[in-house]
Amino acid sequence: MNIVILAAGQGQRMRSALPKVMQILAGKPMLQYVLETALTVSPKTKPVVVIGHGAPLVSQFIAHFAEQNKATSKLSANISTVLQAQQKGTGHALLQALPKLNLSEPTLVLYGDVPLISPVTLRRLIKLADGVAKQDSALALLTQKMADSKGYGRIVRNSADEVIAIIEEKDASPQQQAIQEINTGMMVLPSQHLKRWLKALHVSNAQGEYYLTDVIAMAVKDGVPIRTTQTINAWESIGVNDRAQLAALERITQREIASNLLANGVSLADPARLDVRGKLSCGQDVFIDIGCLFEGNVSLAAGVKVGPNCVLRNSQVGKRVVLQAFSHLDGATISDDCIIGPYARLRPGANLANDVHIGNFVEVKNSQLGSHSKANHLAYVGDAVVGKRVNIGAGTITCNYDGINKHQTIIEDDVFIGSDTQLVAPVRVGRGATLGAGTTLTKDAPANQLTVSRAKQVSVAWQRPEKKMLVKKKLSSKGKK
Ligand code: UD1
Ligand code: CA
Numbered sequence: 001m002n003i004v005i006l007a008a009g010q011g012q013r014m015r016s017a018l019p020k021v022m023q024i025l026a027g028k029p030m031l032q033y034v035l036e037t038a039l040t041v042s043p044k045t046k047p048v049v050v051i052g053h054g055a056p057l058v059s060q061f062i063a064h065f066a067e068q069n070k071a072t073s074k075l076s077a078n079i080s081t082v083l084q085a086q087q088k089g090t091g092h093a094l095l096q097a098l099p100k101l102n103l104s105e106p107t108l109v110l111y112g113d114v115p116l117i118s119p120v121t122l123r124r125l126i127k128l129a130d131g132v133a134k135q136d137s138a139l140a141l142l143t144q145k146m147a148d149s150k151g152y153g154r155i156v157r158n159s160a161d162e163v164i165a166i167i168e169e170k171d172a173s174p175q176q177q178a179i180q181e182i183n184t185g186m187m188v189l190p191s192q193h194l195k196r197w198l199k200a201l202h203v204s205n206a207q208g209e210y211y212l213t214d215v216i217a218m219a220v221k222d223g224v225p226i227r228t229t230q231t232i233n234a235w236e237s238i239g240v241n242d243r244a245q246l247a248a249l250e251r252i253t254q255r256e257i258a259s260n261l262l263a264n265g266v267s268l269a270d271p272a273r274l275d276v277r278g279k280l281s282c283g284q285d286v287f288i289d290i291g292c293l294f295e296g297n298v299s300l301a302a303g304v305k306v307g308p309n310c311v312l313r314n315s316q317v318g319k320r321v322v323l324q325a326f327s328h329l330d331g332a333t334i335s336d337d338c339i340i341g342p343y344a345r346l347r348p349g350a351n352l353a354n355d356v357h358i359g360n361f362v363e364v365k366n367s368q369l370g371s372h373s374k375a376n377h378l379a380y381v382g383d384a385v386v387g388k389r390v391n392i393g394a395g396t397i398t399c400n401y402d403g404i405n406k407h408q409t410i411i412e413d414d415v416f417i418g419s420d421t422q423l424v425a426p427v428r429v430g431r432g433a434t435l436g437a438g439t440t441l442t443k444d445a446p447a448n449q450l451t452v453s454r455a456k457q458v459s460v461a462w463q464r465p466e467k468k469m470l471v472k473k474k475l476s477s478k479g480k481k
Pocket of ligand 1: 006007008009010020021050052084086087088089090091092093111112113114151152153154166168182183184185210211212213238239240241
């Protein structure tokens with residue numbers, strides 16, 4: 001079979017510099033959903049994407065997607081593109097793809113701006129088109145009953161309930177506009193007629209475009225059977241033409257993601273207050289409080305508790321870890337039983353072993369912390385290797401940057417670092433060493449000793465000055481008559 005994805009339109013109603021099919025839905029461009037679905041439905045088919053508006057950006061994305069796909073999945077990474085230099089309508093778009101199709105096989109048409117269509121629905125549609133022999137396959141149309149059919153093409157049926165045409169809203173009479181059955185855009189076409197049908201399209205309609213939908217009436221004339229089926233879920237057929245529809249579809253997508261998480265045993269304090277823009281995998285009995293955002297690839301192992309308003313991006317979290325409110329993780333790897341936050345910030349390369357505690361206003365970047373180590377308050381740990389059972393006092397800072405280069409700090413096992421210490425990297429603190437509060441460490445600290453750098457404490461007799469009394473000037477009576 002052939003698959004053509006129409007993705008050349010500008011999407012004027014979005015009022016955006018970005019081509020419409022590149023608009024982001026739950027962290028991914030809309031076109032990516034359609035590509036993934038196409039490859040799932042028919043892994044052996046090389047889909048043809050019709051690109052046009054913003055073609056360089058769209059084709060760059062397709063190449064990147066194909067490359068990534070090759071590396072991470074079994075799906076075919078073969079995707080071809082064809083340029084529709086001027087966007088003259090959906091029929092004209094399909095015509096551009098014609099040279100790339102095998103006309104002895106049916107053609108499935110998908111729309112880059114209808115992202116949530118499911119493989120299950122499409123398989124049903126493909127099956128519906130099957131004829132006794134390949135040559136007499138039918139035209140299968142995916143339609144949908146919508147209470148508010150505004151903006152969609154309407155399905156026109158005769159008194160025998162047979163489909164006879166699709167009328168675009170702008171061309172429809174008031175009676176036709178009242179029709180609730182809409183064209184989702186997706187259809188399976190008998191390809192042997194395509195050349196003739198598409199060449200016969202004209203632009204005498206309200207939008208002055210070559211409408212693909214006009215092939216329906218041609219099929220009727222040619223005696224090609226037209227069969228219709230509906231989507232499994234009504235939201236699968238929602239098209240995105242403006243930002244309000246994109247926002248509505250975002251909520252639907254998030255609701256679906258939340259339902260899947262719940263079905264897989266994840267507890268959500270409120271399924272409506274969670275956003276996943278990427279892939280979130282969860283072990284058993286994970287709890288996620290309100291207002292959390294997950295981006296990229298995030299995994300939470302069994303028993304993890306995520307407090308309210310946390311942001312996690314591309315991070316792995318071990319078993320029973322507690323992330324307290326307002327913690328921010330980006331590119332972090334956290335082993336079992338750690339306690340993080342509230343208000344902790346773990347940046348790329350933060351790698352915590354078991355039972356590490358990272359408290360409020362502590363930032364960790366490109367650093368390893370050994371098991372049972374703690375940095376509970378107000379600290380910056382950057383480019384450091386920290387051993388086991390280390391205590392990092394409040395206000396400790398690794399001074400890793402000299403203005404030009406980054407340097408490493410090494411803190412060995414069982415070190416105790418007093419509050420408000422600056423470790424001027426590169427520097428090493430030996431095993432079991434203690435650093436006195438307020439130390440500015442510029443040289444290595446030997447193991448098992450107390451190292452302290454601070455001005456000697458002195459006390460002198462001292463009289464605190466007293467406040468001078470101001471003499472108030474009397475206002476002269478002259479000025480006020
Ligand atoms: C289209 C259908 C309408 C249907 C609706 C479903 C036509 C004439 N109308 O209307 O019946 O109810 O989709 O969502 O087909 N495109 C191109 N080249 C073009 C024009 C469009 O590739 O020259 C692509 C767009 O990028 C988009 C898709 O085709 O992905 C649909 O185009 P759009 O302009 O959004 O059509 P609608 O008005 O939504
Ligand atoms: Ca559309």
